[in-house]
Amino acid sequence: MKRDISxxxxxxxxxxxxxxxxxxxxxxxxxxxxxxxxxxxxxSRGRVKAVHLPDLPEGYFVVDHTDVxxxxxxxxxxxxxxxxAVDEIRYKGQIMLIVAGPDPREVDRILGEITVDYDPIPPAxxxxxGLACVGGAMHGTDxxxxxxxxxxxxxxxxxxxxxxxxxxxxxxxxxEQLYMEPQGLVVWPAAEGHKVVIHGSLQCxxxxxxxxxxxxxxxxxxxxxxxxxxxxxxxxxxxxEIMAAPLAVAALKIGKPLRMIFDRTEDMAWTSKxxxxxxxxxxxxxxxxxxxxxxxxxLLDGGAYESYSMIVLQRAIFTSNGAYNIPNxxxxxxxxxxxxxxxxxxxxxxxxxxLFALEMHMERIAxxxxxxxxxxxxxxxxxxxxxxxxxxxIREDVIIDRLIDKATELSDFEAKRERxxxxxxxxxxxxxxxxxxxxxxxxxxxxxxxxATIRKDADDxxxxxxxxxxxxxxxxTTFRKVAGAILGxxxxxxxxxxxxxxxxxxxGPTVASRTIMIVGYLVQEAAKELKAQWKPGEAxxxxxxxxxxxxxxxxxxxxxxxxxxxxxWGVNVVEVSVDPVSWEPAVLGAWGVYDxxxxxxxxxxxxxxxxxxxxxxxxxxxxxxxxxGEGVFRQRSMxxxxxxxxxxxxxxxxxxxxxxxEFGPFGAKGMGEMVHDGGHAAYCxxxxxxxxxxxxxxxxxxxxxxxxxx
Amino acid sequence: MKITFQLNGTEKTVDVEPMxxxxxxxxxxxxxxxxxxxxxxxxxxxxxxxxxGALANSCLVPVQQxxxxxxxxxEGVRExxxxxxxxxxxxxxxxxxxxxxTPGILLASLDLLRRNSDPDEAxxxxxxxxxxxxxxxxxxxxxGVHLAAERAAEExxxxx
Numbered sequence: 001m002k003r004d005i006s007x008x009x010x011x012x013x014x015x016x017x018x019x020x021x022x023x024x025x026x027x028x029x030x031x032x033x034x035x036x037x038x039x040x041x042x043x044s045r046g047r048v049k050a051v052h053l054p055d056l057p058e059g060y061f062v063v064d065h066t067d068v069x070x071x072x073x074x075x076x077x078x079x080x081x082x083x084x085a086v087d088e089i090r091y092k093g094q095i096m097l098i099v100a101g102p103d104p105r106e107v108d109r110i111l112g113e114i115t116v117d118y119d120p121i122p123p124a125x126x127x128x129x130g131l132a133c134v135g136g137a138m139h140g141t142d143x144x145x146x147x148x149x150x151x152x153x154x155x156x157x158x159x160x161x162x163x164x165x166x167x168x169x170x171x172x173x174x175x176e177q178l179y180m181e182p183q184g185l186v187v188w189p190a191a192e193g194h195k196v197v198i199h200g201s202l203q204c205x206x207x208x209x210x211x212x213x214x215x216x217x218x219x220x221x222x223x224x225x226x227x228x229x230x231x232x233x234x235x236x237x238x239x240x241e242i243m244a245a246p247l248a249v250a251a252l253k254i255g256k257p258l259r260m261i262f263d264r265t266e267d268m269a270w271t272s273k274x275x276x277x278x279x280x281x282x283x284x285x286x287x288x289x290x291x292x293x294x295x296x297x298x299l300l301d302g303g304a305y306e307s308y309s310m311i312v313l314q315r316a317i318f319t320s321n322g323a324y325n326i327p328n329x330x331x332x333x334x335x336x337x338x339x340x341x342x343x344x345x346x347x348x349x350x351x352x353x354x355l356f357a358l359e360m361h362m363e364r365i366a367x368x369x370x371x372x373x374x375x376x377x378x379x380x381x382x383x384x385x386x387x388x389x390x391x392x393x394i395r396e397d398v399i400i401d402r403l404i405d406k407a408t409e410l411s412d413f414e415a416k417r418e419r420x421x422x423x424x425x426x427x428x429x430x431x432x433x434x435x436x437x438x439x440x441x442x443x444x445x446x447x448x449x450x451x452a453t454i455r456k457d458a459d460d461x462x463x464x465x466x467x468x469x470x471x472x473x474x475x476x477t478t479f480r481k482v483a484g485a486i487l488g489x490x491x492x493x494x495x496x497x498x499x500x501x502x503x504x505x506x507x508g509p510t511v512a513s514r515t516i517m518i519v520g521y522l523v524q525e526a527a528k529e530l531k532a533q534w535k536p537g538e539a540x541x542x543x544x545x546x547x548x549x550x551x552x553x554x555x556x557x558x559x560x561x562x563x564x565x566x567x568x569w570g571v572n573v574v575e576v577s578v579d580p581v582s583w584e585p586a587v588l589g590a591w592g593v594y595d596x597x598x599x600x601x602x603x604x605x606x607x608x609x610x611x612x613x614x615x616x617x618x619x620x621x622x623x624x625x626x627x628x629g630e631g632v633f634r635q636r637s638m639x640x641x642x643x644x645x646x647x648x649x650x651x652x653x654x655x656x657x658x659x660x661x662e663f664g665p666f667g668a669k670g671m672g673e674m675v676h677d678g679g680h681a682a683y684c685x686x687x688x689x690x691x692x693x694x695x696x697x698x699x700x701x702x703x704x705x706x707x708x709x710x
Numbered sequence: 711m712k713i714t715f716q717l718n719g720t721e722k723t724v725d726v727e728p729m730x731x732x733x734x735x736x737x738x739x740x741x742x743x744x745x746x747x748x749x750x751x752x753x754x755x756x757x758x759x760x761x762x763g764a765l766a767n768s769c770l771v772p773v774q775q776x777x778x779x780x781x782x783x784x785e786g787v788r789e790x791x792x793x794x795x796x797x798x799x800x801x802x803x804x805x806x807x808x809x810x811x812t813p814g815i816l817l818a819s820l821d822l823l824r825r826n827s828d829p830d831e832a833x834x835x836x837x838x839x840x841x842x843x844x845x846x847x848x849x850x851x852x853x854g855v856h857l858a859a860e861r862a863a864e865e866x867x868x869x870x
Contacts, residue, residue, distance in 0.1 A: 014801030017809025018816055019793070020744020020784035027743035180748045180756060180810035180844050230746075230810030231844050264749045472808030472845045603804040607850050611807065614847030638753035638842065646835040646848040654849075 005485055005666045006658075008603035012492050013476040017228075025184040025200045025227040026261045033186055033259035034061075035104040036250060039097035039114050040270065041089045044630040045135060045339045046120040048087045051096070054113035060101035062110075063250040070217025074245045075210060076238055080139070081305035081342065083215050083245040089118065090138055090304035091339055092632050093270040095242070098250045100258055123339035125631040127278055127301050130338040138304065139337040145302050146310035146335045148317055150559065152389045153328035155284075158293025162284030168364045170281065170357035171697040172680075174301075174625035174633070175274035177346055178643055179471075181230025182267040183239055187247040188257035195221040196248045201229045202240035204509035205467050205499045211241035212248045220252070225500040232471040233615070234345030237511050238307055239271045268636060272344025273625065275312055275335070276301040279357035284328075289369030291380060293328035296320045298354060302335040303342035304631075309335035312343070314440050316350030318563040321389050322358045323400050323434045324380035329389055340631040345511065347612070347676045351435055352619065359431045359681035360696055363688055372417065373685070374408060377432055392562035395551060399595050399659050400569050404432060407571040407593040410653055416575065420689055428575045428589075429685025431678035436564025437670030438514040441554035444565075450514075450546040451505035452522035454483060454530050458539050462487060462530075463495035467507040468519045470498075473672050474604035475515055479523050481600055482665045486527035487534075505543065513568065513670030516600060517661070518546060524665035549663045566661050568671045569595040572613065572678035576686040583702040583709065585687050587617060590652040590679065597661040597669035605671060609654035612675025618644045620680030620698045715776045717742075718786025728774035733757045735773045736783060744784035744813045748842065755841030758814035759783050765821045765840075784813035792820055792870050796858050805854030807845035815841045819855045823870040828859055 016022040039062075053062055065072045065084035072086065073079040085096045097114070101107050122135035130143045137143050159165065185200030196216065202208055205224040212222045224244075229236060243260060251258050262271075277300050284293040298316050302309035313335040320331045366373045381401055386394045408414060413428060420426040438444050453465040464483055470476040480491040487494075497503075507519045522544040529542045554561035575589035592609045599605035622642045626634045635641035660667025680698055688695040693708050714723040717740060724739045733750075736742045736759070745768055748756030752767040759768045760782040787793035796816050799805070806812040815838055822829055822837030829837060834855045835848065843851060862868045 008804070010798075010802045011804055011806065013809065014804070014806050015797055017806040018797045018800040018812045019788035020813035021788075022809050023743070024746070024810065026747070027737075029741070178844050180754065180808060180842065181746070182748075229808065231808035233844070263747070264751070472806075474807070603850065607804050607807060607846055610847035610849040611845045612847075615844070637751055638749040639751060643842065643844065644847070645839050645842065646851070647839045649847070651831070651849045651852070652847060 005481060006599045006602050008601050009477065009481065009491055011477050012480060013470060022228045024181050024230050025186060028227065030186050030257055030259055033257035034100045034102055034254065035107050036098050036100040036247060036258035036260045037107050037111060038095045039099055039111055041085065041092055041094045041096055042116065043089065043118060043120060044092040044123040046089050046118040048085065048089060049117040049119060052115045054110055056110065057106065060106065060110060061254045063098040063253050064096070067253045068215060068249050069252065071214050074241050075214040076241060076307050077310055078306045081307060083249065091341055092630050093341060095246060098246055100250060100254060123631050125339055125627055125629060127299055127336055127338065130336040139306065143337040144334050145306045145337060146313050148313065148333055148559065150317055150331045150389050151329065152387070155293045155295060155328040155330040158328035159284045162292055163287045164285045165282055166285065166365050166368050167280065167282045168361050168696055170279045170360050172277045172353045172356055173699060174276050175346060175619050175623055176268060176625055176641055177233040177235030179231030179233055179235055182262040182264055183236065183243060183271060184261035185240060185243050185247060186257060186259045187244065187251045189251050189255055191221065193252065193255065195223065196251055197223045197225070198244050198248065199225045200227055200240060201236055202226055203232045203236045203469060203471060203511060205501050206506045207509050208240050208244050209501050212244050215245040216248050216252060223500070223502045226469045226498040228498060229469060229471045233347045234349065234511065235271060237345040237509065239344065264638060265636060268641065269633060270341055272307065272342055274346035275309065275343040275350065275353065277353035279354070281357055281361040283361065283365060289365065289371055291326055294326050296331045298333040298357070300335045301338050301343060303338055303340045305342040307342045307344050309343065311440065312350040316354040318390060318436065318440065319351040319354045320358060322355055323382055323432050323569060325382050325386045326380055331389060338631065340627055347615065348673045349512065351673065351677050352616065352680065355431070355433045355677050356681050356698065360684055363685045364694060373430055374404060388563060390563045391560040396566050396661060397659055399657060400432065402657055403569060403571045403593045403595055406655060406657060407573050407591050410655065411573040411575065411589060411591045413573055425578045425580050425690050427686035427689030428573065429682045429689060431572045431681035431685065433674065433677045434567040434569045435513060435674030435677055437517045437566050437568060438564060439512055440563055441556055441561065442548060444518055444546055445548045446556065448508035450508040450518055450522060451543060452507050452519055452526055453505050453541060453543045454523065454526040455541040456530065456539065458537055460536060461495060462489060464523055465504040466519055466523065467499045467504050468510045468515045471510065473608060474601065477604050478516055478600040479520060482520055482524050483527040486524060487531050513673045516668050517566065517664045517670040520665040520668060521663055522546060565663065566669050568669050568674045570674050570678055572682040574679065574682040574686045576683065576690055578687060578690040578705065583705040585621060585705065587649045587683065589650060590617065592652055592675065593655045594671060595659045596656050596671040597664050598658050598667035599656050600666060600668050605656055606654040608672055609675050610652040613652040613679045614644050614649055616676045616679025617649050617683055620683040621700055622648070624699050624701060713773055713777055715778060716780040718782055726773055728772065730773045731769055732771040732773050732776060733768040736768060742783050742785050746810055746813065748811065753842065755818060756811050756814045758817045758841065760817065765818060784817060787817065787820060791868065795862055796820060799858035799861060800854040803850050803854035803857050805846065805851045811841060811843045815843065815851055820870060823859060827862065827870060829855065
């Protein structure tokens with residue numbers, strides 16, 4: 001059965017997408033909709049004194065914070081981000097107004113004639129400026145959105161007895177999701193002004209619903225419908241709420257449908273990016289190099305509003321020890337407010353930053369003690385029953401040693417590593433990691449409370465009703481396969497539409513490597529129950545609610561216990577050469593070996609591995625995104641923010657080893673994010689060997705390599 | 711300004727400003743939305759169409775340049791023998807994930823296969839290098855083109 005479930009089927013969504021028939025939000029004709037655009041602050045930080053509007057032609061509208069029926073904020077984790085700016089501006093590009101009308105050119109003319117009087121405040125653009133509260137604190141008294149410390153064992157004792165201490169600082173930059181379809185929503189009033197409907201490109205229908213409900217208040221119903229979504233990678237987790245809350249206000253005021261489709265320029269400039277990070281790692285060693293303890297101090301650049309910074313920081317902290325059991329550890333982390341576009345969700349959600357620091361520090365230790373990188377790592381690999389840094393227990397079968405064996409065998413790692421110690425300008429690097437599946441701690445039970453429904457009609461046609469959506473990662477294939485395999489129905493005959501909150505229960509957001517493991521499990525259990533009760537020719541429905549796996553324990557107050565119910569595990573190997581004249585690195589080989597439990601579809605999983613590896617290699621090598629003195633991104637288009645083409649990286653060898661997980665459908669675990677967790681580190685480790693110098697900052701571009709070699 | 715051109719084999723006249731982007735004319739005037747806007751500056755290839763048989767980024771083409779020209783979009787390809795072959799192969803090989811770039815990449819692949827019906831991996835990678843995909847890392851797009859080429863080679867008299 002397990003072999004059957006993994007065998008790939010043609011993608012049920014493939015024909016419509018390949019043939020151009022799939023309807024993304026910009027493809028759907030809303031003939032009567034007005035064009036709506038944001039007026040954004042033209043300065044980075046200050047206090048608004050007055051807003052001057054031009055005379056508005058008939059049929060054109062301006063909407064601002066005074067039009068908000070209930071709460072002028074966007075309810076994310078926190079509520080600090082205003083729907084419309086009132087008097088405080090914290091970043092250039094902050095949303096102040098909506099202008100709407102029938103002719104887009106006239107809307108643009110009006111936008112161009114709006115002026116704002118303001119008192120400027122010095123921006124705090126960098127992490128250090130944020131920490132120093134340049135211009136005064138933007139958030140609280142210290143610009144710290146969140147701060148956590150986690151201690152395991154006795155790190156002080158470990159450092160007190162150390163014969164040597166190895167220290168390094170590791171930095172990662174902004175990263176743009178660059179989903180191919182820019183953000184877009186259509187929002188309209190319904191039910192004679194008592195309801196707002198939102199249709200668009202988004203990952204989390206119920207997040208959008210809840211955020212809009214809070215902004216417009218309890219007097220209105222809210223319906224959210226997902227249109228086929230052209231990629232997201234986390235970038236459509238928070239930003240659709242940022243758009244929908246003010247658009248809902250505007251739709252209620254104007255009484256007409258509003259259409260807001262970003263072009264690439266607006267999308268790149270003002271939507272959330274991956275948090276930049278700076279991490280200092282210190283390890284205590286005995287004379288042989290054995291790791292006695294570790295200190296890990298991470299700073300994340302959260303940007304101008306908190307958004308998800310607290311939970312991105314938690315993920316970074318809980319991932320800081322990766323796949324290792326290090327006996328004595330102190331992890332400290334802070335998320336810092338700066339005068340830039342608020343940082344948000346991006347595949348990995350803090351883990352790629354933490355794992356870069358951890359794995360590059362492992363490379364540094366290997367160098368300091370002249371230990372082979374794999375031999376250095378093996379003694380610390382987590383095993384079943386080992387303690388985690390949050391005082392939890394690794395409960396699943398751990399096969400990370402076998403993943404390493406497979407990856408090193410496929411890539412001929414050991415022989416190449418030895419050879420490239422002698423051959424100049426060649427290198428091969430490895431990274432080893434895990435990624436917790438689902439929400440942190442008891443979040444799935446305490447906050448999300450996921451529900452999935454399976455229904456069949458009187459014709460025995462079966463439909464999956466969940467809020468999880470397909471942004472390319474495959475549930476259109478995998479959910480249908482799970483339900484179909486249980487019920488004995490071909491996958492393509494199972495119904496599964498883009499979610500609509502008037503039709504589907506709240507299964508939670510499509511994030512956090514939770515879709516297949518958490519929601520897919522509910523789909524499996526609902527299908528089993530439906531099968532047991534099956535009455536031909538009768539309409540039936542089964543609903544399943546999430547419950548925490550029995551042994552799992554978590555205390556949210558103290559952040560102790562099992563931070564995750566289960567983990568995906570991975571090993572990446574990357575081989576490079578570096579041109580000693582141009583300093584251009586070339587990736588010669590890439591291998592990704594993973595434990596995803598059981599793949600529900602081999603090609604869905606391999607597609608995630610190859611695509612995620614390409615993004616992570618881009619993150620490590622190509623994707624430079626910098627801010628200017630006003631906190632505005634210097635790279636403004638696909639011409640200057642460089643992502644991989646088909647010629648940049650070779651084929652990734654993608655392999656999975658089966659390791660069924662008890663509480664996943666057919667044994668499957670989450671994997672959508674961990675494919676972005678290790679490629680950048682393995683690439684840097686390879687370049688480090690090629691150069692014979694430390695590489696501790698990404699993106700590691702030819703310019704950066706030139707500086708390192710200078 | 712009235713502009714007449716051949717669209718997917720049928721004569722079409724639109725009344726638009728001469729500097730309108732062909733992309734917008736196709737999507738808005740002709741309601742052919744398989745042609746996508748990914749970047750609007752000729753970097754991503756999501757808006758690829760054939761103009762007189764040559765692959766072009768329709769976001770960079772002022773509509774006045776296509777007077778009398780023969781324009782073919784994904785809608786004019788997907789039901790042909792070659793288009794069906796590519797759609798089926800892409801579906802089977804999982805060449806599409808989010809799918810937004812896929813119509814453009816399908817047309818670039820067809821352009822390649824017309825010139826080289828038996829491309830190796832390097833030729834395919836070169837052939838689709840003007841198109842950006844953020845999801846797949848391109849490997850399964852290469853697989854999809856390979857599969858289409860293999861299947862076509864097994865069919866007597868098939869031409870791209």
